[in-house]
Amino acid sequence: MYTAREQAFAEEVRAFVRSECSEDVRRKVFEAVAVTAQERLAWHKALHARGWAAPHWPAEHGGTGWSPVETYIFSETLAEEGAPDLGSFGLKMLGPTLMQYGTPEQKAYYLPRILSGEDIWCQGFSEPGAGSDLASLKTRAVLDRDHWVVNGQKMWTTMAHESNMMFALVRTDPDAPKPQMGISMLLIDLKTPGIDIRPIILLNGERTTNEVFFDNVRVPAENLVGEPHKGWTYSRVVLGNERLSIARIGLNRRQLARLKRIAAEQGLTTSPHFRARIAEASIELDALEAMATAMLDRARAGVAPGIEANMLKIKGSELQQRLTRLLVEAAGRSAAPFGSGSADPDRPWLARLFKSHFDTRVVSIYGGSNEIQRNIIAKSLGLGASR
Amino acid sequence: MSTTQMDPAPAQSDDADIRALLRNSLDTVLARHYSFEQRRDARESEARESQAAWAAYAELGLLALTLPEGHGGLPVSLADLAMVVEAMGGAMVLEPYAPAMVAARLLSAAGSEDQQTAWLPAICRGEVRVILAHEEANGGYAKPIAASATPDPHGWRLSGRKSAVAGGDTADLFIVSANTANGVALFLVPAADLAIRPARSFDWTGTADLMLDDVIIPTSARLTGGEAALAAALDEAAALACADAVGAIRAANALTRAHTSTRRQFGRSLDAFQVLQHRLVDMTIAQELAAPITAAAIAACAAATPAERARAVSAAKVKVGEAARYVGEQCVQLHGGMGLVQEYPAAHLFARLSLFELSHGDRDYHLERYAELVL
Numbered sequence: 129m130y131t132a133r134e135q136a137f138a139e140e141v142r143a144f145v146r147s148e149c150s151e152d153v154r155r156k157v158f159e160a161v162a163v164t165a166q167e168r169l170a171w172h173k174a175l176h177a178r179g180w181a182a183p184h185w186p187a188e189h190g191g192t193g194w195s196p197v198e199t200y201i202f203s204e205t206l207a208e209e210g211a212p213d214l215g216s217f218g219l220k221m222l223g224p225t226l227m228q229y230g231t232p233e234q235k236a237y238y239l240p241r242i243l244s245g246e247d248i249w250c251q252g253f254s255e256p257g258a259g260s261d262l263a264s265l266k267t268r269a270v271l272d273r274d275h276w277v278v279n280g281q282k283m284w285t286t287m288a289h290e291s292n293m294m295f296a297l298v299r300t301d302p303d304a305p306k307p308q309m310g311i312s313m314l315l316i317d318l319k320t321p322g323i324d325i326r327p328i329i330l331l332n333g334e335r336t337t338n339e340v341f342f343d344n345v346r347v348p349a350e351n352l353v354g355e356p357h358k359g360w361t362y363s364r365v366v367l368g369n370e371r372l373s374i375a376r377i378g379l380n381r382r383q384l385a386r387l388k389r390i391a392a393e394q395g396l397t398t399s400p401h402f403r404a405r406i407a408e409a410s411i412e413l414d415a416l417e418a419m420a421t422a423m424l425d426r427a428r429a430g431v432a433p434g435i436e437a438n439m440l441k442i443k444g445s446e447l448q449q450r451l452t453r454l455l456v457e458a459a460g461r462s463a464a465p466f467g468s469g470s471a472d473p474d475r476p477w478l479a480r481l482f483k484s485h486f487d488t489r490v491v492s493i494y495g496g497s498n499e500i501q502r503n504i505i506a507k508s509l510g511l512g513a514s515r
Numbered sequence: 516m517s518t519t520q521m522d523p524a525p526a527q528s529d530d531a532d533i534r535a536l537l538r539n540s541l542d543t544v545l546a547r548h549y550s551f552e553q554r555r556d557a558r559e560s561e562a563r564e565s566q567a568a569w570a571a572y573a574e575l576g577l578l579a580l581t582l583p584e585g586h587g588g589l590p591v592s593l594a595d596l597a598m599v600v601e602a603m604g605g606a607m608v609l610e611p612y613a614p615a616m617v618a619a620r621l622l623s624a625a626g627s628e629d630q631q632t633a634w635l636p637a638i639c640r641g642e643v644r645v646i647l648a649h650e651e652a653n654g655g656y657a658k659p660i661a662a663s664a665t666p667d668p669h670g671w672r673l674s675g676r677k678s679a680v681a682g683g684d685t686a687d688l689f690i691v692s693a694n695t696a697n698g699v700a701l702f703l704v705p706a707a708d709l710a711i712r713p714a715r716s717f718d719w720t721g722t723a724d725l726m727l728d729d730v731i732i733p734t735s736a737r738l739t740g741g742e743a744a745l746a747a748a749l750d751e752a753a754a755l756a757c758a759d760a761v762g763a764i765r766a767a768n769a770l771t772r773a774h775t776s777t778r779r780q781f782g783r784s785l786d787a788f789q790v791l792q793h794r795l796v797d798m799t800i801a802q803e804l805a806a807p808i809t810a811a812a813i814a815a816c817a818a819a820t821p822a823e824r825a826r827a828v829s830a831a832k833v834k835v836g837e838a839a840r841y842v843g844e845q846c847v848q849l850h851g852g853m854g855l856v857q858e859y860p861a862a863h864l865f866a867r868l869s870l871f872e873l874s875h876g877d878r879d880y881h882l883e884r885y886a887e888l889v890l
Contacts, residue, residue: 260780260781261780264780329858460873482866483717489848490855492848493855497851499790
């Protein structure tokens, strides 16, 4: 699927990961062990030193100036090699949004800090009553002289506890004719008084997400992105970024490799049933990769991804779920003991298989659930238009 | 808890009375001991289970169900026991009720009169917890067991390893399967005589690995019954696990229905969206397929020939497995983020249903066994 030049580039990236990302950290990623904030930051700094922290950014802001195809190759190779994910919020979502809509001061101040890892961002979009229906969000911001005063609650705020900054959608005009038209985007320093970040503990005992409460939080007026009440439009741009990598081909390749390894260890590569299921999953991945390649070809010709990206999100997330389910099936009841205290000392990875399986349930929920993705596709196909 | 139950076999009025009585007391004990908050406290306690609930099961006679009257048992049917297990699945009880009942029934079916006299009364009173230890790590459910029993001047020498034994962490007594020169035999071994590595499963129930490192046990520890009794017990265990899963499926459907009827997005309740209505309908259909085929497997365990029993149990395990997967996954999906958190039942139901799928023989094993019987 790659040209010879692209292939050489992929090898360069692969070599860089293998030399610059510690073996320990890569093993953690392969085995689905949580990477610490420090380990992630160390990798961020290594990438930054090489000039590769934000490959999709334009060169003028410290990006690489790579083509969409090179950026795709880069991110999929990183995933396949077990490099920790740097997180999307700063680098992939807010950065490009600020480039397009931020004030010159915001660009000059925030972009270098995102690039270097000095600021770690989280995204304050979802609320208890606003998930799929994001536009119904209720967190209020009222202008009081030179500050916005924020009150309300965000929920499912991933990594808020490891971040120092949040870009948030807040309601600034409750009387707007449509709910989408009364929303603004604010940049909020999480150390501001009145912010309370509370953990949400998932079934697996991990804290990856949070509730964030705002009680008369004063945010400087200059922290509004772009124009007031235009936050909804900006958020669509934020959510539309990273479309080329949406099928998570590299991650799926890595999980497939893990599955083959564990199936072999369990003596299942000779079971006709299990072989067939691994083959089916592998074929699904080949099909997704072929579809992603076609999208890349169009990207080479300057055509932005359309609804095929939504399709890839659905099928890529379903494949992630299928692969992690097969991982658990490969181990069978041996996967029952859970957590480090319960691990079989000879085979500690067993106690992490269910975690992978459970963790991937979220991929069909977040970033626009698969139901919402199908709505978008249906609309784009014009279904029901003749009604 | 669900108000509908598995189809009871046509019964005389006495049986119906007993069943209604059982149902009432069961509802009372689960209501008293197994709210989601009480379950949380129990799972986070050092014992990782509710000792008060176990005492209540004993007091109500639930630990004596189907066991011989002469040894303190209560003569009810296997279907009655399955009804109890189903309710416990819905409440996601942490104690290994079904595994303990399977082992106690095996002891009454395969134990000598002396062995039964020695253990069953205390088992019925809840003072001794007995667990069958059969599955092995690299053998899996389907393959021949590797644990062995060899004659020793003092009796038998057991060696090998049993893996992920449900309820093994709190057992007082094990029935251990092991190969002898004359096939598989069963041995009664006090937990105190074994090296045990306890663990919690991802659904918070207890489990353990048993290390049989040349354990010497007396000749009298061997049960009279062997392979045939073990096969019957394994099928019973699978059928009762299906009943537990049916309870959890009903609970997951009820929870999802409640959530989707109250959660509003885009100005209407989630269950007003046709795509989600169809999902909820399919979840209900899965439940309605799972319950009767489980009842049929239970009936086959009670009455049928070994081949008929195997066929009915494998059929149930496959169909209930499909329902468990679909309902468990959709329960999480339709709850969104709430479906993943520790302080809400949805993810716990998903975990219990996931563990069910992995236990008592996986889908491939049961498909293969079924195919052998019908092709």
